[in-house]
Amino acid sequence: xxxxxxxxxxxxxxxxxxxxxxxxxxxxxxxxxxxxxxxxxxxxxxxxxxxxxxxxxxxxxxxxxxxxxxxxxxxxxxxxxxxxxxxxxxxxxxxxxxxxxxxxxxxxxxxxxxxxxxxxxxxxxxxxxxxxxxxxxxxxxxxxxxxxxxxxxxxxxxxxxxxxxxxxxxxxxxxxxxxxxxxxxxxxxxxxxxxxxxxxxxxxxxxxxxxxxxxxxxxxxxxxxxxxxxxxxxxxxxxxxxxxxxxxxxxxxxxxxxxxxxxxxxxxxxxxxxxxxxxxxxxxxxxxxxxxxxxxxxxxxxxxxxxxxxxxxxxxxxxxxxxxxxxxxxxxxxx
Amino acid sequence: xxxxxxxxxxxxxxxxxxxxxxxxxxxxxxxxxxxxxxxxxxxxxxxxxxxxxxxxxxxxxxxxxxxxxxxxxxxxxxxxxxxxxxxxxxxxxxxxxxxxxxxxxxxxxxxxxxxxxxxxxxxxxxxxxxxxxxxxxxxxxxxxxxxxxxxxxxxxxxxxxxxxxxxxxxxxxxxxxxxxxxxxxxxxxxxxxxxxxxxxxxxxxxxxxxxxxxxxxxxxxxxxxxxxxxxxxxxxxxxxxxxxxxxxxxxxxxxxxxxxxxxxxxxxxxxxxxxxxxxxxxxxxxxxxxxxxxxxxxxxxxxxxxxxxxxxxxxxxxxxxxxxxxxxxxxxxxx
Numbered sequence: 001x002x003x004x005x006x007x008x009x010x011x012x013x014x015x016x017x018x019x020x021x022x023x024x025x026x027x028x029x030x031x032x033x034x035x036x037x038x039x040x041x042x043x044x045x046x047x048x049x050x051x052x053x054x055x056x057x058x059x060x061x062x063x064x065x066x067x068x069x070x071x072x073x074x075x076x077x078x079x080x081x082x083x084x085x086x087x088x089x090x091x092x093x094x095x096x097x098x099x100x101x102x103x104x105x106x107x108x109x110x111x112x113x114x115x116x117x118x119x120x121x122x123x124x125x126x127x128x129x130x131x132x133x134x135x136x137x138x139x140x141x142x143x144x145x146x147x148x149x150x151x152x153x154x155x156x157x158x159x160x161x162x163x164x165x166x167x168x169x170x171x172x173x174x175x176x177x178x179x180x181x182x183x184x185x186x187x188x189x190x191x192x193x194x195x196x197x198x199x200x201x202x203x204x205x206x207x208x209x210x211x212x213x214x215x216x217x218x219x220x221x222x223x224x225x226x227x228x229x230x231x232x233x234x235x236x237x238x239x240x241x242x243x244x245x246x247x248x249x250x251x252x253x254x255x256x257x258x259x260x261x262x263x264x265x266x267x268x269x270x271x272x273x274x275x276x277x278x279x280x281x282x283x284x285x286x287x288x289x290x291x292x293x294x295x296x297x298x299x300x301x302x303x304x305x306x307x308x309x310x311x312x313x314x315x316x317x318x319x320x321x322x323x324x325x326x327x328x329x330x331x332x333x334x335x
Numbered sequence: 336x337x338x339x340x341x342x343x344x345x346x347x348x349x350x351x352x353x354x355x356x357x358x359x360x361x362x363x364x365x366x367x368x369x370x371x372x373x374x375x376x377x378x379x380x381x382x383x384x385x386x387x388x389x390x391x392x393x394x395x396x397x398x399x400x401x402x403x404x405x406x407x408x409x410x411x412x413x414x415x416x417x418x419x420x421x422x423x424x425x426x427x428x429x430x431x432x433x434x435x436x437x438x439x440x441x442x443x444x445x446x447x448x449x450x451x452x453x454x455x456x457x458x459x460x461x462x463x464x465x466x467x468x469x470x471x472x473x474x475x476x477x478x479x480x481x482x483x484x485x486x487x488x489x490x491x492x493x494x495x496x497x498x499x500x501x502x503x504x505x506x507x508x509x510x511x512x513x514x515x516x517x518x519x520x521x522x523x524x525x526x527x528x529x530x531x532x533x534x535x536x537x538x539x540x541x542x543x544x545x546x547x548x549x550x551x552x553x554x555x556x557x558x559x560x561x562x563x564x565x566x567x568x569x570x571x572x573x574x575x576x577x578x579x580x581x582x583x584x585x586x587x588x589x590x591x592x593x594x595x596x597x598x599x600x601x602x603x604x605x606x607x608x609x610x611x612x613x614x615x616x617x618x619x620x621x622x623x624x625x626x627x628x629x630x631x632x633x634x635x636x637x638x639x640x641x642x643x644x645x646x647x648x649x650x651x652x653x654x655x656x657x658x659x660x661x662x663x664x665x666x667x668x669x670x
Contacts, residue, residue, distance in 0.1 A: 012445070013446050013449040014382070015383075016388075020381070030480075032394070032469070045351070045359065047348060047349070048351050050353055053353065053356050054392065055392055056393050056398055057389065058390060058487060059487075062398060063391055063398050065528070066400075067529050098533065110347070110348060127399070136367055137462055137489060139531075139556050152393060182511075188401050189401045190400040191400065191402060191522055192517070194467075194476055198476050198477070201475065
């Protein structure tokens with residue numbers, strides 16, 4: 001009897017053979033797998049489309065230390081938007097962590113575009129990861145012989161229409177802001193951001209926004225924030241303490257035309273206090289997936305008349321026009 | 336000719352079939368793979384011993400957000416040291432992140448011990464990861480249906496003898512300390528720790544030690560620090576700003592016997608200034624892999640007479656005795 005119990009205990013944590021693992025991978029499908037279109041892995045040396053194979057070595061320091069960087073951008077109507085700026089920022093993040101991007105810029109672009117082509121859709125979201133690479137389980141980056149590149153292409157869900165029509169609700173976050181040193185590195189140490197997203201869900205709002213030690217606005221979990229002041233200026237928080245978002249940066253450039261037209265008095269980066277926001281005509285969030293969203297309440301206070309305003313529509317229109325145009329922001333998929 | 340170039344470009348980022356990936360995995364061996372003995376993966380549902388299969392889904396939020404926690408402990412002469420305390424701390428980290436450990440405590444212990452048994456050696460290092468799990472690529476933890484458990488067993492390199500004999504050199508770190516909120520969560524957001532390890536390597540010392548904003552000593556990248564003061568007290572930095580190390584905590588308990596014997600005047604947690612350390616009789620590092628190491632210089636200043644001292648040997652002896660004993664710290668592998 002004892003023997004049988006001992007056998008049962010041993011069996012209850014099965015040891016898997018190579019073939020058993022393959023069998024498991026072969027039969028592994030999850031509802032969310034349908035969103036995964038293609039993945040390039042420098043570790044595997046090519047592009048896979050079976051979600052069960054979209055794996056990464058456990059010893060890649062990205063996994064156990066968050067020792068890697070990323071970028072997220074999208075392809076709309078077969079045009080990749082902001083590719084060049086995202087890759088510029090990737091290079092800045094890599095430099096800050098003394099991390100080698102394992103391929104040169106033109107090869108990197110080739111891999112990205114080819115992975116999107118294999119994904120086979122006109123609209124998708126692309127996430128690019130550069131990791132310290134496999135090599136061991138310590139914190140020592142020098143134990144990794146070679147950094148790795150992973151490019152993940154997923155379905156782009158266009159489910160923002162309700163939010164464009166009705167606006168979003170935001171609150172102040174209680175999660176401490178990242179230290180200056182790390183704020184401008186788009187690393188995979190994103191736990192503060194994860195907790196901000198969780199906080200928003202738990203609080204029943206769309207986003208929470210961090211405040212710095214002096215009480216000025218920071219950023220959302222993965223979004224930037226800005227407002228149209230009561231003096232008709234387009235103001236966003238200074239980028240010295242937060243990540244310089246590609247969408248909001250482009251928005252600041254495009255808004256110049258509204259200044260020229262006399263619709264806006266100016267565009268500036270500065271300290272933004274919660275009081276200034278509460279007095280604002282409009283408040284908005286900026287991000288890769290949704291472009292611009294109108295904020296209709298902040299910590300329960302209505303912004304403007306509590307409905308999406310005309311500046312939101314103008315700014316969203318400018319960004320969408322920029323995507324359709326032949327501007328330097330656009331890289332067509334089929335060249 | 337243009338056609339051939341286009342074809343070459345397309346081929347140069349190969350699309351891999353399921354079988355090609357298997358073939359690649361089947362032939363994948365790296366020098367560091369010899370250190371990987373066994374891995375349990377709740378995703379695969381068992382224990383694998385082929386290092387090429389020690390993979391994790393790319394969409395596990397541990398990978399792309401660092402949304403997971405870990406513990407590292409060792410098995411010496413078929414006895415797991417400090418298992419219960421490491422699992423207590425794991426539970427505290429999990430709670431702080433609202434992360435579910437996917438199995439109960441007794442099942443967790445069973446999985447760990449069985450993975451070590453499959454590893455088949457008497458001495459090894461165990462790393463345990465609890466991740467938010469696969470489910471998507473956003474920051475939202477609620478998109479993950481189930482957290483996952485990964486247990487990695489690797490070779491325990493006993494290469495510390497030189498350091499026990501000659502001592503180690505440490506310097507002050509320039510990497511900013513983690514925020515209080517995150518300092519006591521043993522998460523996989525370990526980039527500050529990675530950069531401290533890199534800093535030590537770059538500076539040609541064994542470890543660097545963080546300072547808090549007031550200039551008091553914090554911790555090493557993955558080690559605690561302590562000293563024997565000129566008044567014969569065993570002092571370690573307060574644990575409200577740093578991770579409470581299992582080794583140093585046990586050391587503080589075990590050192591009680593030296594106080595009873597009148598060899599030490601006392602044992603305390605307090606603010607420790609660099610000046611106090613420079614005046615100290617001895618300085619030491621504490622960690623899971625090496626237990627205790629004697630520090631012989633700090634920022635270039637010799638500590639004591641610049642050689643490993645008698646308290647280091649006494650403290651190391653107490654820890655080693657604790658590992659050999661039948662204390663509550665020890666879980667024998669073969670029960």
